[in-house]
Amino acid sequence: MSKLFRAVIMGPPGSGKGTISERIAQSFGLQHLSSGDFLRENIAANTEAGVLAKTYIEKRLLVPDHVMTRLLLPRLEEMTRHSWILDGFPRTLAQAEALSRACELDVVISLNIPLETLKERLRHRWIHPASGRVYNLCFNPPRVQGVDDISGEPLIQHEDDRPEALVARLRHYKDVAKPVIDLYKAKNILHTFSDTDTDRIWPHISSLLNTKIRTDQSSAQRASTN
Ligand SMILES: Nc1ncnc2c1ncn2[C@@H]1O[C@H](COP(=O)(O)OP(=O)(O)OP(=O)(O)O)[C@@H](O)[C@H]1O
Ligand SMILES: Nc1nc2c(ncn2[C@H]2C[C@H](O)[C@@H](COP(=O)(O)OP(=O)(O)O)O2)c(=O)[nH]1
Structure with a gap:
């Protein structure tokens, strides 16, 4: 069996984590595990943790560790x-x-996107709250404006996606993420990508994963034949 591959993607709100994870899932056959989706599933199923998490998410706070x-x-x-x-x-x-x-991670992808770009993206971000599906009026618009493609339910905009709220949110992200980034840097698994466009970042991520996944698989094969 080929070696399993474990990756984490980090980045501020609106940096493209969800969009890029979906591309990785499709191109490399990795499962996309989203903490937000998982929390929403638990909230919908009314699990004990889901009920607890909901109280924090409604206040736009991080769920306790x-x-x-x-x-x-x-x-x-x-x-x-x-x-x-x-x-x-x-x-x-x-x-x-x-x-x-x-578990042991193979790669951590960190997205570093300019503030002005994040502001612009989130100003145009519309969300289907029940599923967490996101749309951007310029980049990936819904088929019908204001309506979720799958459920036909209305889309909403988050108050804290407003440019005024974003600066504080971003500062909070940076404070909390810095020690995490430092940890992965020290482990030598951190790869940072900086650009304004997902389409320009994508070829670099794709080539990194091609190299990593191919290298890991050939060393796993060598180990199994030795
Ligand atoms: N790892 C986590 N730790 C704590 N809370 C989390 C975590 N992941 C998700 N949450 C909670 O779930 C909510 C929804 O998460 P999700 O990632 O879908 O959206 P988000 O925080 O708006 O992120 P982004 O703006 O980066 O897309 C978060 O606002 C937070 O309250
Ligand atoms: N204009 C533009 N919009 C983009 C680009 N990449 C992603 N988007 C959109 C999709 C979303 O509406 C929004 C944020 O992306 P996301 O994948 O939800 O980010 P994240 O919050 O999971 O990190 O920005 C991009 O490259 N250009």
């Missing part, structure tokens, strides 16, 4: 036979340390 790790780590344990890309987790150092104890 112990709730996140209790939810996410068992999910990852179920995925021992799959390669995956994790989007939205870890967000804090405590989450990153818990993840390190549970």
